[in-house]
Amino acid sequence: MISALRRRSLRELTKRGARSWLTMTTIAVAVVGVWLLAIPALIDDAMTSRLDDDRLNHVRLFPNAVVLSDAEIDGLAELPNVTAADAKIVAGGQVNLSGRLIDVGLVGVRDFSAQRVDVVAVESGAAPEPGEVLADGENLRFGRLAADIGDTLSITGPAGTREFAVSGTGGTILFASGVREGDPILYMTADTLRDLTGWPGVTSIELHLDQRDAAVVSETITAAQVYLDDINPGQSYWLAPGTWDPGEWPDKDDFDNFRSLFTILAGVAVLSGLFMVYNTMNTLVRQETHEIGMMKALGGRRRHIAGAFLETAGLMGLIATIAGSVAGVLLANLLVSAIATSLMSAQPHFGVPLEVLGIAAVIGIAGTMLAALPGVLRATRISVRDAMEHHGIEARYGDAWLDRALQRFRFLSRSAQLGLRSAARSKGRSVATGLQIGLAAGTAIAFIALGATMVFLNNQTFDVEAGDIHLFEQGGRGLDDTTAGIVEAVDGVAAAHPIHYATYGFRGENYGVWSLPTDTVFDYDLGAGRWFREGESDVVVVGQALANVEDLAVDDVITVERFDGPIEVTVIGIDNLMVNGGKGIFTPLTAVLAAAGRSGSNAYWIETVSSEEAAVDAAAGGIEQALRSRGHSVSTELRYVERAANQSEASLILTFIVLLGVPVLAIGMIALVSTMTTNVLERTKEIGVLRSIGARRRHLGKMLRTEGMAVAFVGWLLGVPLGYGIARLLIWLISRAFGASFPVIFPLWSLVPVLVLTLAVAALVVRIPLRRVARMRPGDALRYE
C-alpha cells in the first residue's frame, strides 16, 4: 500500500508528459556529458590492451650483432623472472623515393608466426616473406612514407640496395611510437635484413619479465648478460639497457598529456550538464507552485511536500540516468574507438568504467534532487494564497526599460515583435537559458581558442627549428669543420647553421640538448634571464617546463650528466618556447664541441635559396651527394615533409577537440529546445488566441524563431566572456599538465561563426515546439491548463 503522496510522485511523471519528458531528456543529456569522463579510462584500457597484445618488452639489451641460435634465444626465457624472450635485428636504411633518399628504420623479425616479445602484428595484407617488407601503419598516418600493398621499394642498407615488395601494414608499439617524430619503419624477416645489412646476428634482445621491481629487474639483466657472455665471451652490451617501469610505455608522456586534455574537456561537459539540471529542475518546480499551494491548503506539511517533489525529481533522475548512461556509454566508446584507432593504433574493447557509472548516478539522481531542492523549499515557504494564485512562471511585461526599448523596434514584423517581446517577458528564464546557451557557445569559442593555441604551439615548436633542410651525421665519418663550406657550395643552398644535438642527464631524467652558436638563427623567446655570450662555457638556458617542474630559476647552479661526466652549469635564462615539450636545454656550441673533442657539430639547419619543394629536394640531393663523395655518412630531413606530418598530427588533435566539443554544444542546444518548448507549453492558451484571430503557421514560426534567436543572441553575448574565461582555464590546466605556461591565442574571428552557428541552431530547434503548436487545435489550446 503506497501513500497518496507517493502515488502523486509517480503520477506526476505522466500527468504532464511533455514537460516530464523534456526534463528527463535534459538530465539524460547532462548524464551523457558525464560519460565523457569515461574516455580517459577507456583509452587507458585500449592502451593496456595494445601493450598486452604487443607484449611490450620490459627490458631490452642492445648487443652488437651477436649471433644467437633460436634455442639460445629461447634459453633466455628459462632465466629466473623472465617469462618470454625474443631477438631482432634493428638497423637504419634508406628508401629511394623518386631519386630522393629518405631514412627508414628497418626491423628484422625472426619468425612472424612465432613472436614472443614486441610482437609485430599485421593490420592489413600479409606478413612479409623473404624479399618483402611490412610497412608500419603509422608511416602513412603521419605522412612519413606512403606505401601500398604491392608497391616496390628500393631500400639501401649497409650491404647494398635491394628491391622489396610491400606485403601489408602492421607494427608494434615499440617501433611505431617513434614514427611520429622520427623515421618511417619497415619490418621484414630477420634473414632478409641480415642480407641487407651484412650483419650476422641480432642487435636487439627483448625480455618480458614477471617481477618489475628495480632490484629484481637489475638481477635479471645481470643474469641475462652472464647467460649471453657464456655463449659469446667478450661480446659487449650497452651498459644502460632499456627498461620500462610498470605503467610506462613509449610516448606515455604524450599520451598522458592527451588524456589530461580529455579529462578537462569532459569536466567542462559535466559542469555544463550540472548547470542545465539545476536550471531545468528550478523551472519545473516553479511551475508546480500552484499545486504546492493546493497541497498546503489540504494540510500538507513542508516535509511532506518537499519529500513528494524530491521523490518525483529522484524518479526523473533515475530514468534519465539510465537513458543517459546507455547513450553516454555508446558515445564514449564510439569516440574512444575513433581516437584509439587513429592516434594509437589500438583496438579498444567496449567498456563501462564503474567509477563513471557511479558519478553518472550521483549527478543524474542526487544532482537532480539537489537541483530541485532550492525551488521546492522556496515554494513551500510561500503562503497558501500566493501559491494558489501562482500560474506557472510570473511574466510581467512593460515595467522594465528593456520592455519599453523593445517597443521601439517597430521596423520588425508583428510576429517578430511578438517573439522578441516574449523573450523579454520571461526575463529570468531567458537569461537562464541564455546562460546555458552561453556556456555552450562559450565552450565552442574556448575550444576554437584551445585549438588555435595548440596549432600555434605546434607551429611555433616546429618553426623554431630554422632552415628548409636538416642535415644529420649517420655514424661512420661524421660531420666536421669542413661541412659548412661543402654544404654552402652546393647549388641552391643559401646558408648552413650548425647545431649539435645531445642528451644530458639531470636528476635521474634525460633531457634533449641543443648546442647552438651565440649568434644563433634559433629564434629563442626568453621569459627570464639572457642568452649565452661569446666565450661562455658552463652556462645553460632551460625550457620553461623544465624550469617549472624542477623549480629552476636564473642563476641557479645545477649539476648535469654530460657525455663526459657530471659538470656544474649555471642557469642563465629560461626559454618560453616548447622545444622538447618545454623541457629543452640549450648550451653554447663551442663548449660542447670542445668537451666532445669535435671540430664540427653533428647536425646543420640549412636554408635553401628557394623554398619550392623541387628546389629543396634538389638541394638535399646535392648536399648528400657532396658529403658522401667526401666519405661522410649523412642523412637529410626535408622540413616541408616534416611540416606536413606535423600538420597532420595537429589536425588529428583538433578533430578530437571538435568531436568532444560537439556533445557540449549539443547539451546547450537541447537546453534551448527544452526552454522553447516549455515557453510554448506555458503560452499554449495565448497561442490558441493567436490562432483564433488569424495567426497562421508561418506567423507562429516567425514568432518562435525570433524568440529563440533573441535568447540565443543573449546566450552568445554571455558566451563571449565565458568562452574567454573557459579558454584561459583550459589552456592553464593543459599547460600545467605539460608543466609549462602557454600563451592564450583567442582568435576574434571565431566569434562570428559561433554566432552564426548559435543563431542557425536556435532557428532550427524551434521547429520542434513549432510542430507541436501547429498541430494543436485552437480549441484545445484555449482549454489547456
Added chain:
Amino acid sequence: MKGAVQRAPNQASDQYVTGPMVQLTAVEKVFISGRLEYPALRGIDLSVETGEFVALVGPSGSGKSTILSILTGIDRPTAGTVTVAGRRIDEMTEDELASWRGENVGIVFQFFQLLPTLTALENAMLPMDFADRGTLDERRLKASDHLELVALSDKADHLPSELSGGEQQRVAIARALACDPALIVGDEPTGNLDSETASGMFDLLASVNERGVTVVYVTHDRDMANRADRIIAIRDGLVVEGNPGSA
C-alpha cells in the same frame, strides 16, 4: 430578420451569396479526456441569419461555448456540417481556418485574451497584420478608428497591464472589428465585468450590429440575453428553444 444578403468571405468583393450567416446541421461534438468521453453537442441544427443579434443561453456545461467554438472553427465537430457565410469550414485545414477566421470572424473572449506584450493599438492591429491587410499606415489608421469607436484612443499606447478590465474588453472588441468581419462572436464577453461596464459593452456590441455585422454571444446574464434579437437556449447539448424548428 435584418437581411439575407452578404458578401462571401474570401471571394471577390463583387460576388455576393444569399443564405444564412451560420448554418449548423446535425452537429455533434464529443470531448475525449483519458478514458472519459463527454458528448458536448448531440446533433444540433442551428441557423443564424446575416445581421442578427443572437444570444446563446443555458446552464454551465450545456454546450453553448462549444457551439461558438464550432461556428468559428476553433473546434471541429465530431459529426455534422458547419457552413459560415456560405463556406463549409469543417472541411478546411487548420491554416486555412486560421486565415479565414482572421478575415471573417471577430472573437471577443471572456477573459479578453489580449497579447500582454502588445499595446492597445498593436492588439487592435494584430488580425490585420496576420491577414496582410493594407499598408502598415492603413492598418494603424483603421485600428485607431476602432479604438476611437470604443472610446480608447487616448490609451492606444498602453499595454494591457495598464488598462482596467472594461478597457481591456473594449480593446478586445476593437481587435474583433479589425478586418471588418461579417460575424462577431462573444463568449461571455461581459462575464468578467461589473454591471455598469458590462452594459456599456453591450451598447458597443449593439452599435456594431447596427452596422450590419452579425453578432452571436454566449451569456449567463438574463438581462444581457434579453437585449438580443433572438435567444437560443441550449441544454444538454441540444437546442431547446429559439431556433426555428427546434422543440
